Amino acid sequence: MLGVIADDVTGATDVAVSLRRNGLRTLLYFGTPPPETEPPAAEAVVVALRSRMIPAAAAVTDSLRALGWLRGHRVRQVYFKYCSTFDSTAEGNIGPVLAALATALDARTVVTTPSSPQHGRTQYRGHLFVGDELLADSPMRDHPLTPMRDSNLVRLLQAQVPEPVGLLGHDTVRAGGAALRRAIRQATAHYLLADATTEEDLRVLGRVLAEDPLVAGAAGLAGGLAAALGRGHPPEDEFDLGGPAAVLSGSCSARTLEQVGELLRLGRPAHRLDPIAQPDPETLAAQALDWFDTTTGHGPLIYSTMSPAELRHTQDALGVEGSARILERATGLIAVGLARRGIRRLITAGGETSGAVVAALGVRGGAIGPEAAPGVPWIRPVDPAHPLLLLKSGNFGAPDLLATASTPHRTDPPCPLAP
The missing domain is CATH 3.40.980.20 (Four-carbon acid sugar kinase, nucleotide binding domain)
Structure with a gap:
């Protein structure tokens, strides 16, 4: 089972639907459930936290609590979901949470990308684009809580973590398969931001990362993982959408x-x-x-x-x-x-x-x-x-x-x- 820790509620619904769309029967919990909670039959479980805007130390504590619950319920891989516009400051919370999860899961190299082409977010040469604009030129520049004034993701993440941050360039990602695996294995950086401009790029990454203990990013890369793990089409569910x-x-x-x-x-x-x-x-x-x-x-x-x-x-x-x-x-x-x-x-x-x-x-x-x-x-x-x-x-x-x-x-x- 794939376990997802999301840093806010709507981000959790975004990643959950990406998993479902790619064939995984998905449950969503709001907050970490009590230890005795046994999830119904599912192939993916998403825990929605409200950790994006709280102090970094509290975000780490909440995320590790969610990780503990997931590890106690047959989860074999963990995905840390953050916003596709990389909402954060130099203090966090993306970097501190990612570092804490990597330590807890003994993950040597963690691949991540906020790319989510379906929502107009793409990463190229380490820079994040929102539609046709660089992140720093988009409306996110004036976000009231996390104004994003830099588009260079390597620089943004490096400010939040002590370990080295590197880049998986677009040509490397497009090479896929053995070449991409080799690049990840030989990397000296602890965190690798992966260029991805299309859904196919994310599927390539998903196939290569399907056995990694920890992966991180927006809903796009989660969908790439689900495509490698799932049945390829949404499960059949009945939903009555009537009512006031x-x-x-x-x-x-x-x-x-x-x-x-x-x-x-x-x-x-x-x-x-x-x-x-x-x-x-x-x-x-x-x-x-x-x-x-x-x-x-x-x-x-x-x-x-x-x-x-x-x-x-x-x-x-x-x-x-x-x-x-x-x-x-x-x-x-x-x-x-x-x-x-x-x-x-x-x-x-x-x-x-x-x-x-x-x-x-x-x-x-x-x-x-x-x-x-x-x-x-x-x-x-x-x-x-x-x-x-x-x-x-x-x-x-x-x-x-x-x-x-x-x-x-x-x-x-x-x-x-x-x-």
Whole structure:
């Protein structure tokens, strides 16, 4: 069984669907399960942590705890999943976690790449591209928590680890087979960033790395591994995607701004969370649920998504951590209230937002189902009392994703659903 440790919730869903798409029956757990938890029959298990933005020492502790659980449940290979835009700072958390896992698994050389061509992320000559732009020229340059001002991945990772970092160039990867294995075996660097510009490059890497104890990267390389290990097509699963839907959006990414704008353009019922006007999260959530109880229509939107200028104003007023804490707490309470009111499909936008929703609902895990968009699967929680979840990373999906995912079925009643 393949075990995956993901550093955030939406990243975990992204990698889980990549594994399923390539033929592995996949389970997703939110947080490390208790030691006695025995996973149902599966070929891959993903543990979703919330370790991307916490202090590096805490991220290492959480990741090693997840590793301990996976090793106790027949996992023969571990994959550390981080973001395809390499979200991190000089302090981590990619490097410190990768180093701790490598030490625990006695991995001499670890191959990694954030390349995920399906999402427009490619690595060439050691540099990360987002679409046609270098990482440092993309919108990630001004990310509010991890501004990415350098595109050189070797340099970025080297700043986070004491061991040497090297490069597997594109020609070496394309050579594949014995030549690629030899290059990895002869490398003096402890970590090797592999160029990959196509899905075929990732499949070549997956075949060569299929026996390594530790591999790391974004969902793209995980899919390459799954292609080498799996049946080549998604397993047959039945998912009922009916039931009333609601959207909770907290991401401030450029793509989510487009997606929220599309819902507003369509005239969907919408309520904006304003943490400056109401900084108490309990009251902020109660106001949103009161609005929900009195509105009518399908697929309502409750959102704190805002423009870069609005985000700076909010963070200046409340602090970066303070504003995030208020909104995450409020969003979690809103999710619980919506589930109690009969929402059966809950769509969230943003990694931290999704993590807050999952934690508040008490969702332990679930089966990975069909994709609403590449890398954005529906999740059927283990507990049938919980709604189906669609946890969207900020930059994922077409502009109409939130609209199409929350489109009502013919039998879905409009809100309000319950008093």
